[in-house]
Amino acid sequence: MTGNTVISVRNLVKKFGNFVANDNLNFNVFEGEIFGFLGANGAGKTTTIRILSGLSKPTSGTVMVAGFDAKKQAEEIKKNIGYMCQRFSLYDDLTVKENIMLYGGIYGMKKKTIQDRTTALLEQLNFGQYSDSMISSLPLGLKQKLAFSVAILHEPRIVFLDEPTGGVDPVTRRQFWEMIYEATARGITVFVTTHYMDEAEYCDRVSIMSEGRIVALDTPEELRKQYNAGSIEEVFIKIARPSRNVEGGLE
Amino acid sequence: MKRFHGFVKKEFLHIFRDYRTLVILFGLPVAEILIFGFVISMEIKDAGIAFLDLSKDDVTQKISDKMCSSDFFRKVEDLQSYHDIDMIMKTGRAKAVIVFGENFGRDLVSRGEADMSIITDASEPNTATLITNYASAIVSDFNMEYREKNSGAKILVSPEVRMFYNPELRSHFMFVPGVITFILILICALMTSITITREKEFGTMEVLLVSPLKPSQIILGKVMPYFILSFINVLLILLLSRIAFDLPVKGSLSLLLAESMLYILMSLSLGILISTVSKTMQQAIFISLVGLMLPTILLSGFIFPLENMPRVYDVVAYFLPPRYYITIIKNIMIKGTGFFSVWKETLILTIMTLFFIVLSVRKFKIRLQ
Numbered sequence: 001m002t003g004n005t006v007i008s009v010r011n012l013v014k015k016f017g018n019f020v021a022n023d024n025l026n027f028n029v030f031e032g033e034i035f036g037f038l039g040a041n042g043a044g045k046t047t048t049i050r051i052l053s054g055l056s057k058p059t060s061g062t063v064m065v066a067g068f069d070a071k072k073q074a075e076e077i078k079k080n081i082g083y084m085c086q087r088f089s090l091y092d093d094l095t096v097k098e099n100i101m102l103y104g105g106i107y108g109m110k111k112k113t114i115q116d117r118t119t120a121l122l123e124q125l126n127f128g129q130y131s132d133s134m135i136s137s138l139p140l141g142l143k144q145k146l147a148f149s150v151a152i153l154h155e156p157r158i159v160f161l162d163e164p165t166g167g168v169d170p171v172t173r174r175q176f177w178e179m180i181y182e183a184t185a186r187g188i189t190v191f192v193t194t195h196y197m198d199e200a201e202y203c204d205r206v207s208i209m210s211e212g213r214i215v216a217l218d219t220p221e222e223l224r225k226q227y228n229a230g231s232i233e234e235v236f237i238k239i240a241r242p243s244r245n246v247e248g249g250l251e
Numbered sequence: 252m253k254r255f256h257g258f259v260k261k262e263f264l265h266i267f268r269d270y271r272t273l274v275i276l277f278g279l280p281v282a283e284i285l286i287f288g289f290v291i292s293m294e295i296k297d298a299g300i301a302f303l304d305l306s307k308d309d310v311t312q313k314i315s316d317k318m319c320s321s322d323f324f325r326k327v328e329d330l331q332s333y334h335d336i337d338m339i340m341k342t343g344r345a346k347a348v349i350v351f352g353e354n355f356g357r358d359l360v361s362r363g364e365a366d367m368s369i370i371t372d373a374s375e376p377n378t379a380t381l382i383t384n385y386a387s388a389i390v391s392d393f394n395m396e397y398r399e400k401n402s403g404a405k406i407l408v409s410p411e412v413r414m415f416y417n418p419e420l421r422s423h424f425m426f427v428p429g430v431i432t433f434i435l436i437l438i439c440a441l442m443t444s445i446t447i448t449r450e451k452e453f454g455t456m457e458v459l460l461v462s463p464l465k466p467s468q469i470i471l472g473k474v475m476p477y478f479i480l481s482f483i484n485v486l487l488i489l490l491l492s493r494i495a496f497d498l499p500v501k502g503s504l505s506l507l508l509a510e511s512m513l514y515i516l517m518s519l520s521l522g523i524l525i526s527t528v529s530k531t532m533q534q535a536i537f538i539s540l541v542g543l544m545l546p547t548i549l550l551s552g553f554i555f556p557l558e559n560m561p562r563v564y565d566v567v568a569y570f571l572p573p574r575y576y577i578t579i580i581k582n583i584m585i586k587g588t589g590f591f592s593v594w595k596e597t598l599i600l601t602i603m604t605l606f607f608i609v610l611s612v613r614k615f616k617i618r619l620q
Binding site (some may be wrong): 053054055075078079081083084085086087089090091092093094098101102103105106107108160 | 253254256257258260261264265268269453454455457458459460461462463464465
């Protein structure tokens with residue numbers, strides 16, 4: 001962590017008609033940190049992520065991501081972030097290599113660079129034997145690791161992980177988090193949402209959303225202390241009421 | 252541009268890796284053409300017929316010759332008596348027997364008219380009807396020639412069959428435009444709506460939208476391969492109907508291809524529109540099938556003539572793009588007319604295309620907000 005702000009959110013409000021999905025959010029995310037973004041379903045997390053990643057425009061407030069204004073420079077933001085969502089972001093009917101080539105190409109990387117990174121990546125993941133396998137033939141855990149590697153292939157400044165470990169076993173989740181640590185060691189900022197509270201403990205800082213507002217934001221340690229709880233899970237249950245109707249940001 | 256290139260390549264990979272897509276893309280048009288051409292063929296060829304000519308005069312000879320010289324009929328035997336009719340029909344060698352009575356020649360001279368019979372094997376009602384129609388068409392054809400030569404002479408048999416533009420009653424003429432119309436809207440609308448909703452369903456659409464690719468590039472990249480492949484399909488169908496059925500394009504080929512491109516574009520934008528309103532592939536398939544394919548088959552004039560329909564269907568058909576394209580293609584292919592005869596339909600298709608595109612872009616933007 002260097003202390004440089006890579007995401008700065010000031011008075012962010014997002015409304016869908018009368019429904020306030022994000023109610024005056026204020027927070028910073030610093031370079032190289034793992035920022036946990038928690039909240040019950042419908043708390044407004046997805047809406048915020050969509051705004052931060054340039055998919056949606058704030059109704060009011062200032063949102064700066066990687067130095068660009070989310071209101072006016074969404075295209076610039078997109079070049080500087082990576083994204084992996086709860087469902088797979090890889091194509092089942094393409095091979096490992098083809099998927100990597102595709103995403104590399106989409107992010108405007110040079111062919112040579114993509115090839116070099118691919119080789120390095122496959123080696124690092126012990127994936128060499130799979131390079132020509134269809135994604136559909138890979139086990140879930142491998143797919144997820146690969147999806148993450150692809151999301152940071154172009155060395156983005158920030159990577160957004162939207163419930164990246166849904167449905168995988170604890171061992172794979174652990175390995176996945178090791179990859180996250182490696183990424184942060186390279187200076188990539190990780191913005192992650194999760195429903196696994198043990199994962200929240202791995203974050204540098206955790207924010208908890210409830211009913212469109214951020215109700216807590218601190219290191220896991222501080223939060224436990226503050227709420228007199230043994231774990232983040234307890235903290236979460238104490239303050240994040242499952243709420244309102246379905247998440248507004250979704251279609 | 253390089254980004255876009257890789258994206259289009261990926262789309263081609265999707266298509267070529269999925270044999271079901273390939274079957275629909277290329278197997279279906281070929282199968283349709285061949286099925287319609289050979290199996291559901293509405294024409295007869297080389298049907299065996301026998302003659303019972305008791306009059307044995309000039310005119311009967313001419314009519315028999317005329318029938319046998321067509322590709323439709325083949326003379327199997329000259330019968331001697333009425334008893335033979337039943338016999339030859341039962342063996343199945345003849346599908347029909349043409350009978351000229353003893354007084355045929357005499358009646359023709361004295362009264363200016365004469366009767367002949369066409370007896371068909373109605374155990375195959377369809378064929379029987381066809382043979383009757385063909386035979387009477389040939390006779391009425393003969394009548395006309397006869398009248399021209401001997402001005403003032405009366406008619407032999409009153410003609411019942413009249414066919415414009417398809418004097419030989421060739422049914423391929425009717426179905427080739429229909430198949431093209433149907434195949435194109437199927438491939439373009441159904442396949443594009445499926446391929447786009449598939450990205451949505453698998454979550455890859457989110458990833459694409461977060462990437463530096465612009466939404467317009469994503470959509471273009473997704474439909475471009477289908478545009479190219481559909482166009483190849485048009486060429487394939489035209490080529491196939493040329494080779495297998497000897498059906499040429501009477502009018503301008505380039506005009507036909509240009510109109511086809513317009514229709515492909517219209518179908519693609521319709522497919523995009525469907526994908527913006529459906530959340531899953533199932534929905535997209537359902538809307539495409541029920542909303543597009545059925546009306547195309549039933550209400551475009553492809554199989555069932557619109558003229559015979561209750562007024563309300565006819566009105567509905569005015570809003571269906573296939574109707575216009577089928578008119579265009581029939582005009583150009585079969586009647587051989589030029590742009591002046593189809594400009595109205597072209598204009599309507601263009602307006603529809605623009606309408607669908609504007610609507611899709613709107614829907615897409617709303618989704619992104």
